[in-house]
Amino acid sequence: MTNPPGLLISAPSSGTGKTTVMLGLLRALAEDGLTVQPFKSGPDYIDPAFHRAAAGRASFNLDSWAMGAPLLGAIAAQAKGADIVVAEGSMGLFDGVAKPGEQGHGSSAETALRMGWPVVLVLDVGGQAQSAAATALGFRMYNPDLPFAGVILNRCASPRHERLTRLGMERAGLPVLGVLPRRGDLTLPERHLGLIQAVEHPDLESAIAGYAAFLRAHVDLEAIKRAASSGPMGPSSAALPRPPAQRIALARDAAFSFTYPHLLEGWRAAGAEIVPFSPLADEAPARDADLVWLPGGYPELHAATLAAADRFLTGLRNHAETRPVHGECGGYMALGEGLIDKDGTRHRMAGLLGLVTSYEKRKFNLGYRRAELLADMPGFSAGTALRGHEFHYSSIVEQPDVPLARVFDAEGAEGPQTGSRRGHVTGTFFHLIAEASA
Incomplete structure (x- = not known):
């Protein structure tokens, strides 16, 4: 076939x-x-x-x-x-x-x-x-x-x-x-x-x-x-990524939209329930969610709105007291203490990590990443190797928390953007694509 x-x-x-x-x-x-x-x-x-x-x-x-x-x-x-x-x-x-x-x-x-x-x-x-x-x-x-x-x-x-x-x-x-x-x-x-x-x-x-x-x-x-022509049919959808939790509150709006479709398809195919919410509309994540996932996007363009989103921030902080929260790139930035916009204004973020990032001090970060987890993150245990991609202009000003992973580029050079972890909260600048052996 x-x-x-x-x-x-x-x-x-x-x-x-x-x-x-x-x-x-x-x-x-x-x-x-x-x-x-x-x-x-x-x-x-x-x-x-x-x-x-x-x-x-x-x-x-x-x-x-x-x-x-x-x-x-x-x-x-x-x-x-x-x-x-x-x-x-x-x-x-x-x-x-x-x-x-x-x-x-x-x-x-x-x-x-x-x-x-x-x-x-x-x-x-x-x-x-x-x-x-x-x-x-x-x-x-x-x-x-x-x-x-x-x-x-x-x-x-x-x-x-x-x-x-x-x-x-x-x-x-x-x-x-x-x-x-x-x-x-x-x-x-x-x-x-x-x-x-x-x-x-x-x-x-x-x-x-x-x-x-x-x-x-x-x-x-x-x-x-x-x-048009093609090769052999691939295997079944069983090879798609497994979900990191059963009920996942997923941030989804103009500030947080960068999630790979194959991940969502795999999560749904395995029976997970994805509950979208909009931080820009000041919506809190579902109270009964097992996990809150903040994908990448453009929080640097909406920093003032996010800083004023009290229901979103309060709901996020309440969830993090007992259950996992994970952020990728823009989501990682929103989990930090502060985000400095292009004009140099610092905006208070969720404060669940000590991370401070700056879009004023821009540095182009682009390329594949291989991450070796130093601790558990949602869906993966310590020691797992992940493959992903990094693409952003923001710079890290402060990163006081314990590293989440050792992160290498496609040529094997180790980089400084290790991600962070604190309590139930984890974050990375790289976007997850797949487990390295998948």
Whole structure:
């Protein structure tokens, strides 16, 4: 048995328009009556929410560095019942870490190879014509084993520009699946961690409908459908992550939204109950919850509102007296003593950890993380190795509590951001993806 046929949308680098192509393609195929399953290659919270809005079906991350084969297969099996799979790559097609993890380097090319999905390469051809074919041919030949569907030429300036660029592709023997004229109104709003969140887009439905119409007018959808293929079906959902508690109060709003979909799917599949609440709306976590989980997000943009959220903070503190609370990245920051915003104003947070963080003193922290737990945290015992990802600009000003873990980057270098623990409260700057052996 095989998965539905699929494709992976990638590019030579970030900023070439692949997300616009992805969203337009998802919606156009859905408008044609197909059930479309989206995926995202690599660690990303924001894109899957846009995928879901475009396809009407939950999107999941696939990560060949952080996930073992059973978990990759279980996530791929979420495509059951779909007619076609469309996955979006991250960064450039072959970009990954220098040293492989248990599985690989984490590139989009690895994802395509594992899943048997041919690559559609989105090329920004601005400022070049026949030379674009040399770039595309290099990507095609870099790994001859990688299935390759063809190219979509983006930001084409004129019919003459298109004709010259097509000539180069024909000479290189590369199928052209579409040519997108240059348009300045097809970009999604961004902020410091990339795109704004889907829930914050002022008119997301209209934007996606516009992308679909644009793709339909300039891309050969039938050729794209014919190019799709896939590999063997993965194992059952039994390989998905197990829940850290039975009844989980999960913070979910514009300040706390970064939770990997495969984690939530695994928790629900194992029978856990997830009870969402909004700290920004000053909602307290459910009183009968076994665990409060604060995911990452943008607390630095809402620090004053969170500091004034008395019901939320009181409920959180009451829960922490007897039961576990865990925070990731932005959630970790909210559990600390204080958060300094971009203007240098310090806001009082929950005070359940001694952590003080600053968005005024910004430092870019990005990359995979391997954590060896020094103590228990919800769902995992001391000594467990976890794999995750870190992506934030905030700096630690104070961290007086006992470390939660030894944390290493993808090349094995140990870092200072160890997470914290105090009583029933734990927190990390890295976002959990999977147990290292999963």
